[in-house]
Amino acid sequence: MALLQISEPGLSAAPHQHRLAVGIDLGTTNSLVATVRNGISVVLNDDAGAALLPSVVRYLADGSVVAGEAAQAEQSTDPQNTIVSVKRFMGRGLKDIGDAVDLPYRFVDAPGMVQLRTVAGVKSPVEVSAEILKVLRDRAERSLGGALVGAVITVPAYFDDAQRQATKDAARLAGINVLRLLNEPTAAAIAYGLDNASEGVYAVYDLGGGTFDISILKLSRGVFEVLATNGDSALGGDDFDQRIYCWILEKSGLSQLGVNDTRLLLTHARAAKEQLTDNAQTQITAVLGGGELVNVTLTRDEFDAMTQNLLARTLQPTRRALRDAKLSVDEVKGVVMVGGSTRMPQVQRAVAEFFNQTPLTNLDPDKVVALGAAIQANVLAGNRGGDDWLLLDVIPLSLGIETMGGLVEKIMPRNSTIPSARAQEFTTYKDGQAAMSIHVLQGERELVSDCRSLAKFELRGIPPMVAGSARIRVTFQVDADGLLSVSARETNSGVEAAVTVKPAYGLQDDDITRMLQDANQHARDDMLARALREQQTEARQLLEAVDNALAQDGTLLDEASRQRIRASMDGLRAVVDGGDHNAIKRGIEALNQATVSFAQKRMDQSVSRALKGHKMSELEKN
Amino acid sequence: MNVGSADLQQDFYALFSLPRSFQLDSAALDSRYRELQNQVHPDKFAHLSDTERRLSVQWATRVNEAYQTLRSPLARGRYLLSLHGVDTQEETNTAMPVDFLMQQMELREALEEARQSKEMAALDELEARVKQMIGALQQQLALALDEQRDDAAAAGIVRKLKFMEKIAEEIGAAFDELDS
Numbered sequence: 001m002a003l004l005q006i007s008e009p010g011l012s013a014a015p016h017q018h019r020l021a022v023g024i025d026l027g028t029t030n031s032l033v034a035t036v037r038n039g040i041s042v043v044l045n046d047d048a049g050a051a052l053l054p055s056v057v058r059y060l061a062d063g064s065v066v067a068g069e070a071a072q073a074e075q076s077t078d079p080q081n082t083i084v085s086v087k088r089f090m091g092r093g094l095k096d097i098g099d100a101v102d103l104p105y106r107f108v109d110a111p112g113m114v115q116l117r118t119v120a121g122v123k124s125p126v127e128v129s130a131e132i133l134k135v136l137r138d139r140a141e142r143s144l145g146g147a148l149v150g151a152v153i154t155v156p157a158y159f160d161d162a163q164r165q166a167t168k169d170a171a172r173l174a175g176i177n178v179l180r181l182l183n184e185p186t187a188a189a190i191a192y193g194l195d196n197a198s199e200g201v202y203a204v205y206d207l208g209g210g211t212f213d214i215s216i217l218k219l220s221r222g223v224f225e226v227l228a229t230n231g232d233s234a235l236g237g238d239d240f241d242q243r244i245y246c247w248i249l250e251k252s253g254l255s256q257l258g259v260n261d262t263r264l265l266l267t268h269a270r271a272a273k274e275q276l277t278d279n280a281q282t283q284i285t286a287v288l289g290g291g292e293l294v295n296v297t298l299t300r301d302e303f304d305a306m307t308q309n310l311l312a313r314t315l316q317p318t319r320r321a322l323r324d325a326k327l328s329v330d331e332v333k334g335v336v337m338v339g340g341s342t343r344m345p346q347v348q349r350a351v352a353e354f355f356n357q358t359p360l361t362n363l364d365p366d367k368v369v370a371l372g373a374a375i376q377a378n379v380l381a382g383n384r385g386g387d388d389w390l391l392l393d394v395i396p397l398s399l400g401i402e403t404m405g406g407l408v409e410k411i412m413p414r415n416s417t418i419p420s421a422r423a424q425e426f427t428t429y430k431d432g433q434a435a436m437s438i439h440v441l442q443g444e445r446e447l448v449s450d451c452r453s454l455a456k457f458e459l460r461g462i463p464p465m466v467a468g469s470a471r472i473r474v475t476f477q478v479d480a481d482g483l484l485s486v487s488a489r490e491t492n493s494g495v496e497a498a499v500t501v502k503p504a505y506g507l508q509d510d511d512i513t514r515m516l517q518d519a520n521q522h523a524r525d526d527m528l529a530r531a532l533r534e535q536q537t538e539a540r541q542l543l544e545a546v547d548n549a550l551a552q553d554g555t556l557l558d559e560a561s562r563q564r565i566r567a568s569m570d571g572l573r574a575v576v577d578g579g580d581h582n583a584i585k586r587g588i589e590a591l592n593q594a595t596v597s598f599a600q601k602r603m604d605q606s607v608s609r610a611l612k613g614h615k616m617s618e619l620e621k622n
Numbered sequence: 623m624n625v626g627s628a629d630l631q632q633d634f635y636a637l638f639s640l641p642r643s644f645q646l647d648s649a650a651l652d653s654r655y656r657e658l659q660n661q662v663h664p665d666k667f668a669h670l671s672d673t674e675r676r677l678s679v680q681w682a683t684r685v686n687e688a689y690q691t692l693r694s695p696l697a698r699g700r701y702l703l704s705l706h707g708v709d710t711q712e713e714t715n716t717a718m719p720v721d722f723l724m725q726q727m728e729l730r731e732a733l734e735e736a737r738q739s740k741e742m743a744a745l746d747e748l749e750a751r752v753k754q755m756i757g758a759l760q761q762q763l764a765l766a767l768d769e770q771r772d773d774a775a776a777a778g779i780v781r782k783l784k785f786m787e788k789i790a791e792e793i794g795a796a797f798d799e800l801d802s
Binding site: 019149179180223316319320323376379380381382390391392416417418419420421444477479480541542545546591592593595596599600602603606607609610611 | 638639654656657658659660661662663664665668669670671672673674677678679681682683686687689690794797798801802
């Protein structure tokens, strides 16, 4: 049976149906989902009216999972199985987590990404994040009354390739089609920029629960151009809580607490931090498991003093970003504050002092990222003309490969606009060398050991040659999500090797399949139904897109080509409403194949048009 | 002039419809870059077929590469010479004039000194000096390429610029170092 499509009130369903798309802010502390409704970006609340979903997941002994408020409520009673701030572990190894010993979790040092042992088994941060995303997906689908075409998921701008890949995998695991990974500060800029119709250079200062980003953007007639970005993917509100926690221990003469007491005091520390936003002092009172009473008073001045160096750690990347953008502080027209942690008065003061101006806080710092992501999701889903604005983002960290002596040769510098490709030639150092090992790294430092290892692969079968005469061309390609793929080719012989960078810190497709199979039978049926729905949605969109393209530019084709495309369309139409998702998939592939040269012709035409317009206006001028 | 059919293989100047010279209208470059990205950027194709998405990534990548190349005077000079069939031999040709090498050594010593003494002001001063020298070399390059049409001389200036750019990069790294 054909699925019914629901359109927005007041809009006709054809020919352009409104496609349901959302923006998701997958935060360290809280997560949100937003969508564009009647042209306005709105955050979707849960049944109880809450917008913020605590990013907390609890695993129970019977295998069931709870995410959000209910999980958060149990974090002190069941800390080992209640995972908070999981974002900090995405794409990270155990050695990357500096305070692992202070955390109540049972970490498992798996190759690549750290895992967590829970009462329901060992879970990867990707699986934990997927639980949060599933709740948001369900919330959105119930609220919007239909299956989502896709979502824009935001990531800290300073996330490296491993962290981005992990985020995308989590979304896939949650059954979400990722339209784009979008940098959080850029999302915030969209929400602000479109609101205020501003022009000029803006700084977005984004201090979240566990990450800090600074982005310098230039806004001009419909273009958001990121000039530079910097940050610290292990610095956020959690560190402020940690400072208060340590202060409580010191003040109360406590040491070596159990996991439950640790979590209890961290919860009190966070509450105290929030209290100090509006009060000059706050009382912290708690009874520990052994009956000890904690009763201390913290003043705002004390809190300011103990967090001074955390603020300094945000200003250092800020200076670097400005330097990379080749701008001085007085060239910045406005400063946008993002993230719940920017509510702290000392943060606002430090930022105001640094930039010599009062930062903008007119949009809710907790919601602004999700609102911006929703606006972008709406465009990417094809609900708007698409010529409204253009977003040009960059990679946050340089990419390179290992060369002799454990040194890194940078191939793509940080702040390169994406999508981007760079190639560099290398050669062999031994006579008759038949293979070359390629080690891909990300970071700014010179030594391999100081950068993040993203992948290793080998180019084999290099024909025997004298040392130095092979020409090995290594190409880096970064897509619009900021994800890297690398290929290597010996140019004399044509020997090739390629890798999508995800082995070391990401999940292989097999892992995702296994995780999906781990889910119970009911969930699996649900997955199959979802897969079918997704294929059908994709097929209908493709048919609609090709129909429109033929109507617009059919004259670019000869009759035979048009016939061929129409035949493929008929083939797909014949199966689209059936229950065989593989047949639909094959039909989609066939139609994609049949339209390759048509798509090329259309692209050439639109590029030529862009330039032609220019020529004419110039001729008139002269 | 007829623009003809756009294709991925055409040179960067043709892609932006700009005359093939070292000196160029940077405002025109910026605005055409944006117009082209407006047509080809993956965000405009996210809801379309795989084929169209792939093509869009290829085009957007090419447009970014062209823009980065033409925007940077060093990369632009090198690229223009390559269009003339001249290889700048930046890795292989190390026969630099003696006075230039002396100057390089002196700059490196100054950088090392500023780094050791952790003096921001000294670093600022060095950066300004290097910037000025780079500006002078760029003027020479414009002269050699656009007026004198002396590709051999131009290749020599490109090699010098490469040295200067390296120093400028190291000054940037020294700033980062002082800041941490």
